[in-house]
Amino acid sequence: MLRKSILLVEDNPDDEALTLRALKQNNIVNEVIVARDGVEALDYLFRRGAHADRDISQQPAVILLDIKLPKIDGLEVLRLLRADEHLRLLPVVLLTSSKEEQDLINGYRLGANSYIRKPVDFTKFVEAVRQLGVYWLVLNEPPPANAAHKK
């Protein structure tokens, strides 16, 4: 069985590198697809542009979505995702710097499955990513591929 992929939506290359490093340190070897802004993330998810001929059956197991993104921000990506009948059930973890109240509220309201603030302390960050991986890739059963179509 093919390992489920992770969609990391992150514009900051430092954060991208550190996240990948943290994943690696936690022995999470699933494929990580990186989208560097909201548009790219949506192209991937809706199979547009560069990702037009992507295999539809290969949906990511979890999307690690930053909020502050160029072009289209993370919360807008989440809203469009939840508005689409094929993608509305995909697990989305908001992984961001802020713990601004408005972000938390808006994130959960738009249907985020989890909200994690990236700690500055890298040691803590690694621990957070470990727990994330364990939970979403191992413990959590993703929704069936065709579940979104069923009422």
Added chain:
Amino acid sequence: MTTLTKLRDILASFIGHSLFRWAVLSLAVVAVIATAAYNYRDIDGDLTAVALSRREAVAQLMAVTLTEKFGRVTDVAISLSARVKFRDLVAQGKWGEAIEIMRSVPQDFPHIERLFLTDAKGTLKADMPALPSARGLNFSSHDWFRGVSRDWQPYVSSVYRRVVVPQFNVVAVAVPVKSMTGQVAGILVLHIRIEKLLEWVAGIDMGKDAFVYIVDSKGQMALDSRHQSREKIIDLSATAVVQKLRRGEQGVEIGFDAMGQEESIIAYAVVPGYGWGVVVQQPTRTSMALTARDEQLRRLLVGYGLILLLGAMTAFLTLRIVSARQRAEGDVRFITIVNTATDAIISVDQDQRIVLFNYGAEVIFGYNAAEIIGQPLNRLLPTRFGEIHRHHMQNFAAAPKTSRFMEERREILGRRKDGTEFPAEASISKLTEQGRIFFTAILRDVTERKRIEEEIRSLNANLERKVIERTAELASANKELEAFSYSVSHDLRAPLRAIDGFSQALLEDYSAKLDDQARDYLGRVRAASQHMAELIDDMLNLARVTRATMQPAPVDLSALAASIAGELRQTQPERAVEFVIQPGLSAEGDAKLMHILLTNLLSNAWKFTGKQEHARIEFGAQRDNEVPAYFVRDNGAGFDMKYADKLFSVFQRLHAINEFPGTGVGLATVQRIVHRHGGRAWAEGAVGLGATFYFTVSPEPAQATA
């Protein structure tokens, strides 16, 4: 200035016609009339009495005259009868010789008509002048005989008609003729024609239209001055006046006599010694005295009339003088008021011509009084309003006049000499005098007031706009701050994460190539970046506290403190800290901010008791004042009171960071929260003896007034 004069006249006459003056005048008139009436009555009575007493005097004078005449005739008769020779001849019965002695008597005494002699039995023996038919007649039944023979004393008879022809009415005076021995020898009788009596009293002025009648001792009318030739002797003994006379009374009265047809003064007097009476009668109408009385009374009335007239004139003149004085004072006052008034006072006549233009009007309109008086009023009005104004004034003039000062206030536009227009507030009065209507307008230039009102309006509008602007600015500033915080929250932490993360990567991936010092340095880089992350978080919290919307509600502080204490225990389960929390404390406040507040204070206490073997943290409240002061007390490191005022400033720290970690933002946050609730925060403490942090969450009375 015609209207000025009119106004003044009206003012003065108003003062002149005061009720008081009328009352005084009326009193004076009444007093004069009363005096006149009294005097009239008095003088009327006096003059009537005078008139009557004069009639009475006339009657008495006549009566006395008659007495005297009767007495004289009697005396003549006695002296004639007393002649010795005559007595002898009579005694001897020589009647013819005796009467001859008397021959000259009728010539000597013209009032004696004739005389005759009778014997003692009353038989006529001789007469002079001789009437042969009479000789031998006996007169014993006659009144004179009965009278003289009663006691042989001289006697004046009542009136009777002479027996012998020619017959006429006479009065007889009879005296006895006595012999030398005293025997009555005969009787001498003298006849007096009754008309003689009238002659006797003719010299007495009775007054106009007066008449007299003489009543004899039997009550018969002897003589009536109006009917001297009356032959019939009328018996008046039944009349009231004659009865009074026969009773011996005399006097005067006003009344109707039996014979008289009109009211008369009737004076009556007794002729003493003879039983006769005199009645003088005069119609009241022609009584000279009463006429005089009436004349006098008329004069009196005229006099009083003159007095009244003079009084009235005096009063009138006095009033005129007083009014003139008041008018003069009024004028001075009025002119002073008119001239010193800063309001324009303008009067126009019925034809809308200006008749009064005061100094205020000159200042406001820019015209001299001299050049504008006599000009039409619409010179002072904007041309476009002239017609409307004229209509208005006509309506006002025609309006029913309920009072002399009909007033209305309204805003109009005025036109100055230079043509500029200005808003004015005017009150207009209408005066009607001698059928002419005058209007007086008191007018105020309200340009300045309008300008100020406009300014206030504009200021208010500005203020409102500014408030809106400021509110918008504030809102926008808040938004910016929010955006800033948001940005800080997101963007400032990312580099720190990179610093910390890659430092760690270095330590992990290149540890073999790094010596201890390099590793130490990297460790410091990481610590610094983590501390900065904490600072950023605290700063964001502080900002959040400042801009958060308050939702005050009762907050259970005791429960909140207990909950926070539980969280603190979890962070360092190994520490044994005693929490003493006073139960039942609650306050009105924003729950979220209260949470941040207590978290900060309790965390502080937790932190600064970190080196205490027996840490004790207390939460309670003091109720020394109306407003409770809550406190968090610890037995930790404490602080020096001389830095107490610095405790609540941002980034102020009293301890080295390696001794007690922290950012210096926590107490600043506490203070901001209590300030937002209207309260205050303060601290007490000593180095090594712990600290107590107090706070209130509502205004204290002293502060409230400050």
